[in-house]
Each structure stands twice: as C-alpha cells, then as structure tokens.
Amino acid sequence: MSSLRLATRILRPVPVRHFSTGGGGSTKSSNLPFYLGGVGLAGLATYLYLGGSPSPFSSSPTKTKPKQDKSALDPERFLDLKLKAIEPYNYNTARFVFELPNGGAALSPVTSLVVVRPSEGAEGAPVDKKGNLAVRPYTPISSPDQEGELVLLIKKYDKGVISKYVHERLQPGDTLAIKGPISKFAYQANEFDHVALIGGGSGITPLYQLLHHALNDSGNRTRYTLLYANVSEADILLRDELAALERAHPNTFRVVHTLDSPPAGWTGASGYVSRELIKAHVPPAKEGNKIKVLICGPPGQINAVAGQKDGMKQGAVGGILKELGYTEDQVFKF
Missing domain, CATH: 3.40.50.80 (Nucleotide-binding domain of ferredoxin-NADP reductase (FNR) module)
Known part of the structure; x- marks a missing residue:
C-alpha cells in the first residue's frame, strides 16, 4: 500500500x-x-476446487480443471521459494510475494503459519546461537487457495533477525526457504x-x-x-x-x-x-x-x-x- x-x-x-x-x-x-x-503465526489440509463449466453455446465442453489435493508447500521440509515482488506497505512493512511451485496453492487450514529461514548459502544469512540458520514463523495473508503465490506481510523490527534480513537483503529473484503450513487454532x-x-x-x-x-x-x-x-x-x-x-x-x-x-x-x-x-x-x-x-x-x-x-x-x-x-x-x- x-x-x-x-x-x-x-x-x-x-x-x-x-x-x-x-x-x-x-x-x-x-x-x-x-x-x-x-x-508471527498456522498444518496441512485439503481444499478441492473445480474450474469452468460447459458452455451452452459451445459444441464441445470446457475442460474441467484438475483438482489439487496436496499443498504446494511441505510441512516437513523447507522449499526455496522465489521472491516475485516486494510491495511497500508503510514506513517499515511490506508485502513479500513468493512464487509457489508449479502454480499450486498453499491449501492452508484457517489460522496456519509457515516457518521461514534463509536459503542455504545465501549471502548475509543470519544464524542462531548454535550457528544454525535463523528461523521465524509468519502467517500468510494470501488466501489458502490462491494459485501460484504466497504473500507474507512482514514488519521490520530493529532487533528482528529475519525481518531485517528479508527487508535489507532480499530482492525479486532471490529465494527464501519456507516450510508449512502448520495449523494453530x-x-x-x-x-x-x-x-x-x-x-x-x-x-x-x-x-x-x-x-x-x-x-x-x-x-x-x-x-x-x-x-x-x-x-x-x-x-x-x-x-x-x-x-x-x-x-x-x-x-x-x-x-x-x-x-x-x-x-x-x-x-x-x-x-x-x-x-x-x-x-x-x-x-x-x-x-x-x-x-x-x-x-x-x-x-x-x-x-x-x-x-x-x-x-x-x-x-x-x-x-x-x-x-x-x-x-x-x-x-x-x-
């Protein structure tokens, strides 16, 4: 915004x-x-949806869109998602739009989160006290059935390890490792x-x-x-x-x-x-x-x-x- x-x-x-x-x-x-x-904050669920219906004026029916029965994300392992766009929101917050694999949808249950960390080998990647790549949870603001995109609204905090990294280091075309969805309420x-x-x-x-x-x-x-x-x-x-x-x-x-x-x-x-x-x-x-x-x-x-x-x-x-x-x-x- x-x-x-x-x-x-x-x-x-x-x-x-x-x-x-x-x-x-x-x-x-x-x-x-x-x-x-x-x-920040939300597991894995099945959300079925069909696309299109035959036209009464067409000689051949419209093809039914294949149903997606599995999330494009993985709750057990991190996937490197490409940053598609950064949309500034206010003075310290922006929408970060990531591409989902194969144009799929997250299929997240209501109030579910994802866990993010820098991709392996990323320049300037922050680490925790044990030397592992730092991780943080975020709740997507995109709809669970939104195809091809996952949107995170991330506020930059002065002491925010991941939020500073995302705001200061990531550019469109870069990747961020994301795991989920993980159900909460x-x-x-x-x-x-x-x-x-x-x-x-x-x-x-x-x-x-x-x-x-x-x-x-x-x-x-x-x-x-x-x-x-x-x-x-x-x-x-x-x-x-x-x-x-x-x-x-x-x-x-x-x-x-x-x-x-x-x-x-x-x-x-x-x-x-x-x-x-x-x-x-x-x-x-x-x-x-x-x-x-x-x-x-x-x-x-x-x-x-x-x-x-x-x-x-x-x-x-x-x-x-x-x-x-x-x-x-x-x-x-x-």
Missing part, C-alpha cells in the same frame, strides 16, 4: 459499547512495550456465538486470516469483534482490508482501533487494550462456551492481557482476562 493511500484513509469512530458491565473509558497507557518483539464454523480477537502490531495476520475466511462464508452466523492496538496510525496494518470486511458484514463484524500516540482528531480509543476496553466490547465470561477470545501480539501484550504462554503450550489464563473471569476454555493465545 502506498504512503498516499495511508495518508488519505478516513478515520472512523470507535464503535459504541454493547457489552459493558460498568462505566469507564479506555485508559491511556503506553503500547510501546508491546511492540518491541515481532510475532482449530477453527470450526459457527462453533461460537461471538469471537473476540485481540491483536497488536503484526499480530494481526492470523486474526485477519480467520476473519477473511469466516466472514466470507455465506453460512457464517458468528459475530466477530476485533480490538486492535498499535503505536501510531501509520502502524495500523491491513486497515483497508479490515474496513472492507466491516462494511461488507456490518451485522457480524466490528473493529475497534486503539493507539498509543493518536493524532489530532482521532476518534478511536487510546492506550493499550485495557480492562475497560474489553468490558465495553467483549461479551462477559459468564457467557461460557458461547464465546471465545483469541489474542495475537508481542509477548508484552499477551502477558498483560491473557497471561504468559508456557513455551508451545497455552499456559494458564492471566492478566486482564483472568481478572474478568475468563477461563482456559474461553481463551486462545497464538
């Missing part, structure tokens, strides 16, 4: 409260500690009445992947609310895409933006995702198994809102969500 498009976006008011059990606006406090680390359509998604910075990617899939399902009945925190307005990722989903699905999707450093005239929330903000926009814990809260963001945000993860395990619910009575069954941390 060009800087011109970013500068001309229309600010939208924060939605009114629907689930508040008490008064109070959002608390002003710094989001900055939440954005010092990068995040086990999404099921209409499993819950309401799903609240809490995101920070580049942690928006798995949440967007789920929203894009669920809301574009004509059979969806679940309501979704996204609380999305960033340092500044320029840091908001996928803003246009989220706004488009909100316009298309006004009865089932609502976005609440909150900024650490809001500009003059900002009508959204300010500060981090607070107790007051959650109470105002998320159904209460007493709703039980009718609701689910998903959170993805830098470790500081996850710790403060939902409690620290236990390595690869979820860990106990802590932070604000524990204070508000939410249980392990109601919360998922990416």
Whole structure:
C-alpha cells in the first residue's frame, strides 16, 4: 500500500459499547512495550476446487480443471521459494510475494503459519546461537487457495533477525526457504456465538486470516469483534482490508482501533487494550462456551492481557482476562 493511500484513509469512530458491565473509558497507557518483539503465526489440509463449466453455446465442453489435493508447500521440509515482488506497505512493512511451485496453492487450514529461514548459502544469512540458520514463523495473508503465490506481510523490527534480513537483503529473484503450513487454532464454523480477537502490531495476520475466511462464508452466523492496538496510525496494518470486511458484514463484524500516540482528531480509543476496553466490547465470561477470545501480539501484550504462554503450550489464563473471569476454555493465545 502506498504512503498516499495511508495518508488519505478516513478515520472512523470507535464503535459504541454493547457489552459493558460498568462505566469507564479506555485508559491511556503506553503500547510501546508491546511492540518491541515481532510475532508471527498456522498444518496441512485439503481444499478441492473445480474450474469452468460447459458452455451452452459451445459444441464441445470446457475442460474441467484438475483438482489439487496436496499443498504446494511441505510441512516437513523447507522449499526455496522465489521472491516475485516486494510491495511497500508503510514506513517499515511490506508485502513479500513468493512464487509457489508449479502454480499450486498453499491449501492452508484457517489460522496456519509457515516457518521461514534463509536459503542455504545465501549471502548475509543470519544464524542462531548454535550457528544454525535463523528461523521465524509468519502467517500468510494470501488466501489458502490462491494459485501460484504466497504473500507474507512482514514488519521490520530493529532487533528482528529475519525481518531485517528479508527487508535489507532480499530482492525479486532471490529465494527464501519456507516450510508449512502448520495449523494453530482449530477453527470450526459457527462453533461460537461471538469471537473476540485481540491483536497488536503484526499480530494481526492470523486474526485477519480467520476473519477473511469466516466472514466470507455465506453460512457464517458468528459475530466477530476485533480490538486492535498499535503505536501510531501509520502502524495500523491491513486497515483497508479490515474496513472492507466491516462494511461488507456490518451485522457480524466490528473493529475497534486503539493507539498509543493518536493524532489530532482521532476518534478511536487510546492506550493499550485495557480492562475497560474489553468490558465495553467483549461479551462477559459468564457467557461460557458461547464465546471465545483469541489474542495475537508481542509477548508484552499477551502477558498483560491473557497471561504468559508456557513455551508451545497455552499456559494458564492471566492478566486482564483472568481478572474478568475468563477461563482456559474461553481463551486462545497464538
């Protein structure tokens, strides 16, 4: 996305409260500690699709497109994918478009990630403390059935080993080793009445992947609310895409933006995702198994809102969500 498009976006008011059990606006406090680390996030699935149908005016039927029953990626080994294009998004983020082998599709389950590392022998490739090529997880923003391309939205962090490498070293024609897809949250359509998604910075990617899939399902009945925190307005990722989903699905999707450093005239929330903000926009814990809260963001945000993860395990619910009575069954941390 060009800087011109970013500068001309229309600010939208924060939605009114629907689930508040008490008064109070959002608390002003710094989001900055939440954005010092990068995040990223999602297994292997079968997605069948057919192309074309016979024309009633044709003497011969249109050939049926062969179905793809296997991902173009491999969850067990890294494949070197050629970088097709770099599309600048804002001052520190870009879309990196990679070519998938043989024009295939990733066929990723909802909320699945890929793991990336430099290709063997790549110049300037970063390594970990053991001398192995550094790896990081990312959640694609391209559709699972998008043919021939895999798109990663990567934000450059000052201390981001892979993000700096990708931004500073890769050029179209170069390759990056990618393995996946790897499933994260086990999404099921209409499993819950309401799903609240809490995101920070580049942690928006798995949440967007789920929203894009669920809301574009004509059979969806679940309501979704996204609380999305960033340092500044320029840091908001996928803003246009989220706004488009909100316009298309006004009865089932609502976005609440909150900024650490809001500009003059900002009508959204300010500060981090607070107790007051959650109470105002998320159904209460007493709703039980009718609701689910998903959170993805830098470790500081996850710790403060939902409690620290236990390595690869979820860990106990802590932070604000524990204070508000939410249980392990109601919360998922990416």
